Amino acid sequence: MLVRAITAPGLRRWCRSQRGAATACFPLGRALLGVRGADAAVFLQGLLTNDVTQLVAAGNAPPALYAHALNVQGRCLYDVILYRLHGSTAEEPHILLECDSSVLDSIQKHLKLYKIRRKVTIAPCPDLSLWAVIPGEQPGDASSLPKCADPALLLTPDPRAEVMGWRLIAKKGANLSEIIPGSQVGDVQDYHRHRYKQGIPEGVKDLPPGVALPLESNLAFMNGISFTKGCYIGQELTARTHHMGVIRKRLLPVRFPEPLPGVPEGAEILTQEGKPAGKFRAGGGELGIALLRLAHANEPLYIQLGGDRVKLEATTPQWWPKAAAK
Incomplete structure (x- = not known):
């Protein structure tokens, strides 16, 4: 063994x-x-x-x-x-x-x-x-x-x-x-x-291969990246994004008022005014994870399901660095 x-x-x-x-x-x-x-x-x-x-x-x-x-x-x-x-x-x-x-x-x-x-x-x-x-x-x-x-x-x-x-x-x-x-x-x-x-992503549903970006997926918050190591595949875009210091979207935990069966992966999330706010990634029951524009994360959010407008709420995880939660 x-x-x-x-x-x-x-x-x-x-x-x-x-x-x-x-x-x-x-x-x-x-x-x-x-x-x-x-x-x-x-x-x-x-x-x-x-x-x-x-x-x-x-x-x-x-x-x-x-x-x-x-x-x-x-x-x-x-x-x-x-x-x-x-x-x-x-x-x-x-x-x-x-x-x-x-x-x-x-x-x-x-x-x-x-x-x-x-x-x-x-x-x-x-x-x-x-x-x-x-x-x-x-x-x-x-x-x-x-x-x-x-x-x-x-x-x-x-x-x-x-x-x-x-x-x-x-x-x-x-x-x-x-x-x-x-x-x-x-x-x-x-x-x-x-x-x-x-708000912890895991696997291909939460992190679609070839789609998810590491810093938007909170990789730095989860101790998953070194910005001082040598070269690795995909480093250039990641390092540039980090040094620019601008990340406009992040994965956030979301909650529906009640358990919902079969929320489509990738379903668009909208603001109250109908502006695109992000996309639903995956979930179970009333809980899920979504990639959201931080500018809209604290606003009332909705998702269209079978002709109905269903409300959902995004939250900032308590384990995040305090500076990131502002």
């Missing part, structure tokens, strides 16, 4: 520290892809928005990073979370890449296209399962996490935002109640509702 584990005593201490919050574990349909070899980090460095070399740096290397792979026009192709599986710089670099399962074949072809003579192997990890761990509605304290020890699983804070809890990687078929005592397996739809409530 390639993934390091949290010791059972450490997990029990962590669970006790979360007393009062019902810890829910959500099975995710995301795919896991292993990238292993001496050139693993250097190889991914030229393809992703974040500084992947952090994962192989000596000292306090982060256990996980969020990033996007962009096309040459600077638009999002894949949203990924990278996990460091090697224990030290003395070990062969081994990085696990989490992606939308519907693009697993596509991302493998994308990586192999740029592999050339790099000393890396790229292979799916069907023997592993991925879980989101969220302690109720309360954001967790990363300092309470137990430390990794022997080869069974990986539990790490979600690198995108504290409100998203943790990511757990375990053996397929592992008993969650043994790994995290007192936890309950939750409905994955509740996980997506939590994401939409917090």
Whole structure:
């Protein structure tokens, strides 16, 4: 087994520290892809928005990073979370890449296209399962996490935002109640509702490949980009937008007055005067996520559904940087 584990005593201490919050574990349909070899980090460095070399740096290397792979026009192709599986710089670099399962074949072809003579192997990890761990509605304290020890699983804070809890990687078929005592397996739809409530995009519905722009998708807010690393595919437009300091549209959480079945993806959102304000991306029930013009985000907004004008409200997530929320 390639993934390091949290010791059972450490997990029990962590669970006790979360007393009062019902810890829910959500099975995710995301795919896991292993990238292993001496050139693993250097190889991914030229393809992703974040500084992947952090994962192989000596000292306090982060256990996980969020990033996007962009096309040459600077638009999002894949949203990924990278996990460091090697224990030290003395070990062969081994990085696990989490992606939308519907693009697993596509991302493998994308990586192999740029592999050339790099000393890396790229292979799916069907023997592993991925879980989101969220302690109720309360954001967790990363300092309470137990430390990794022997080869069974990986539990790490979600690198995108504290409100998203943790990511757990375990053996397929592992008993969650043994790994995290007192936890309950939750409905994955509740996980997506939590994401939409917090305005966290994930997967191709929220981030349409070749359409979504990284900074409009709040990539910088979610710790998913380095503006000081070297070149990578799609960097030019992204860096220019950042240095101009003007982002007129952003992904925002939206809420309808009541649950609505089948809101079309890409449906136009209008102001009260009928001006275009943005587009609905995806959602579930009364919650969703939409790309909106910031100039109209605080106005009354509507969407046309079957001849009816349905009201919706956009909100600014509390986890955003305070300057961005103004």
